[in-house]
Amino acid sequence: MSQMSQVAHESPGTERGQPDEQDDAGLIAESCRAPERFGVVFDRHAAAIHGYIARRLGRDAADDLVAETFLVAFRQRGGYDPAQPSARPWLYGIATRLVSRRRRDEVRFFRAIARTGIDPAADPVAEPVADEGIRRADARTLHRPLAGALAGLAAADRDALLLVADGLSYAEAAQALGVPDGTLSSRVARARRKLREGLGGVNPADENEEQGRG
Amino acid sequence: MTLLEEFRAAVAPPSELTLTGARERMLGGGAPGRGRISPRWTYRLGSRGKLALTGLGGLAAAATAAAVAIALAAPGAGPVRTGATSLVVREMAYRAAAAAAARPEVAPGQWVYWQEKAYSSPDSGPAPNLTFQVWTTADGTDAAWLLNGKVAPVPCAQSIVDPGKSCQYIGQPIVMTDDRGKSTGIAETSGKIPVPYAGLSALPKDPVALGRYIAGLPLRGWGPAPVREFEVIKDLLITYVMPPALTAELYRALGNIPHVTVDRHATDVAGRHGIGFKIALPSEQGGGFDELILDPQTFALMGQQLTLGPAAGAKAGQVVSGVAILKSALVSGPGRMP
Numbered sequence: 001m002s003q004m005s006q007v008a009h010e011s012p013g014t015e016r017g018q019p020d021e022q023d024d025a026g027l028i029a030e031s032c033r034a035p036e037r038f039g040v041v042f043d044r045h046a047a048a049i050h051g052y053i054a055r056r057l058g059r060d061a062a063d064d065l066v067a068e069t070f071l072v073a074f075r076q077r078g079g080y081d082p083a084q085p086s087a088r089p090w091l092y093g094i095a096t097r098l099v100s101r102r103r104r105d106e107v108r109f110f111r112a113i114a115r116t117g118i119d120p121a122a123d124p125v126a127e128p129v130a131d132e133g134i135r136r137a138d139a140r141t142l143h144r145p146l147a148g149a150l151a152g153l154a155a156a157d158r159d160a161l162l163l164v165a166d167g168l169s170y171a172e173a174a175q176a177l178g179v180p181d182g183t184l185s186s187r188v189a190r191a192r193r194k195l196r197e198g199l200g201g202v203n204p205a206d207e208n209e210e211q212g213r214g
Numbered sequence: 215m216t217l218l219e220e221f222r223a224a225v226a227p228p229s230e231l232t233l234t235g236a237r238e239r240m241l242g243g244g245a246p247g248r249g250r251i252s253p254r255w256t257y258r259l260g261s262r263g264k265l266a267l268t269g270l271g272g273l274a275a276a277a278t279a280a281a282v283a284i285a286l287a288a289p290g291a292g293p294v295r296t297g298a299t300s301l302v303v304r305e306m307a308y309r310a311a312a313a314a315a316a317r318p319e320v321a322p323g324q325w326v327y328w329q330e331k332a333y334s335s336p337d338s339g340p341a342p343n344l345t346f347q348v349w350t351t352a353d354g355t356d357a358a359w360l361l362n363g364k365v366a367p368v369p370c371a372q373s374i375v376d377p378g379k380s381c382q383y384i385g386q387p388i389v390m391t392d393d394r395g396k397s398t399g400i401a402e403t404s405g406k407i408p409v410p411y412a413g414l415s416a417l418p419k420d421p422v423a424l425g426r427y428i429a430g431l432p433l434r435g436w437g438p439a440p441v442r443e444f445e446v447i448k449d450l451l452i453t454y455v456m457p458p459a460l461t462a463e464l465y466r467a468l469g470n471i472p473h474v475t476v477d478r479h480a481t482d483v484a485g486r487h488g489i490g491f492k493i494a495l496p497s498e499q500g501g502g503f504d505e506l507i508l509d510p511q512t513f514a515l516m517g518q519q520l521t522l523g524p525a526a527g528a529k530a531g532q533v534v535s536g537v538a539i540l541k542s543a544l545v546s547g548p549g550r551m552p
Contacts, residue, residue, distance in 0.1 A: 036305040042237050050228040059226060066228065067236035074240045122224040125388065143221055165218040199217075 024087035024143030028080045031139050038077060041087055042070055048088075049095050052166045054077030054121045056106050062121075069095045084175075091167060093176035096159050106158075107151045142199065153191050160187035161195075228303035239311060241301040303476045306489060306508075307469020313513035315371075320455050320544065322353040322411050327552050329541040330386045330517075333483035336536050336544035345540065346389035349548040352455035353411035357387050365549035385452045385518075385537065407453060408446050414460055421466035428467065437496055440472045441504075444493040447471075448506055452518055452537075455544075468506075481506045482517040484538035497523070502534075515539060 006181035024041055031038035049069055054062035072094050113119050150158060174184035331345045350357045355370035369389045384407055408431050418424045426448045427437040436442040447464050473493055480490030492505035501523025507516040520537035543552030
């Protein structure tokens, strides 16, 4: 092996065709002097953030807002808390604030699903098969009232619920929204109660989620 | 899966185009995306070396025409330009580096098969749009070509360019025909490449230091520092098949060169879409652009092009010469097919 290749493997934080194991905090810190390193953060989280926004506003809006989310994050990376290894709550928080500027659009989006049964955010080619398909089809019959119920939630409660539904722990969701854990728990519980009422008693979440994830 | 999760999971994933655009916008700091720039990739036949025509005597006229191209591209000293490198350039360079690092190790004497398409504008050289096959060693010191169905060694041009020195080609030899297509010959850009293959392992290991080292090479007539750096890296990339780690470092160094830009809509002389790294040439060098083109999926080297400007008597945006690498592979010897 040449000297070049030896040193190349010793160089930290560079792409070598291998998955980058560095945590988000390290990447963000490094991106302050090597901005392209922020691209790894983008690669890790962009698809999830896009899905989160698409679920709330539709795919077209998500296409715009995912770019805006990461642009805001990129510009604010100098203020990122290095004690937070994962940037996920931070990014979801930015995305949620951007969504909040379009509250009316969001409510209209959910109401349209409730009224028509057509979900513009859904993947039309991802049709399930066999038993899984039957189970999903059952679930989809509930999407219309679920969307209607989501449209009727208070904005803060909907934020909390949908962050948790997107896979964030309670602690992460609280961090994303900048509220205490207890406040987050109260909002999620209230949102679920209202959804359950709107769905005729069907619990939109399982017991594990009731107990919180983190 | 809960109903809420099911509702969330029903969302279609974003398209690659969406993510790519968002990523580029982010790394570009929010600047609007650069519009499509007409192809102007740059392949400079003999910007330092000389185009040596050997083989058939009927190519004398072609040699004259090629010499005109060399004269158009003759370098001149210019002011050193400074400026920040685009984040998109650095990002693309890092991607190219990652791809290069994953390629197999090679020995200096390893034979490599090349199928290429060369282009020269009608007023700068013969044989536009010719596809040909050649073989070179990884260190660029030996070459062979296919002539009338037989593999023949490419004659060494040392007597023309660098008397007393061993053969050293820059890029791959180019098979040419005369303007009537009746005679075929081989042309190679030969000259003294600034870094011999044996010296590659002694290059600075850090891409920034590597770039500074290359920019500081005593190369008279190669133009301003960014152009010198770009040209040296380009020559190394198109000539040698190097250890993958070194190739990766060169791409990273390429991403650090001021004034290098990325053209996401580059088109090589074979008409294929690619990602271009390009640099503007000073008017003393004919203006226009020199450009390397990479495959947008694999980031493998696809080719190079030279575009000269009005300062060299060319039309704005006119591709003067270029080579597209249609196929390349490590083989066991000259004449062997992959």
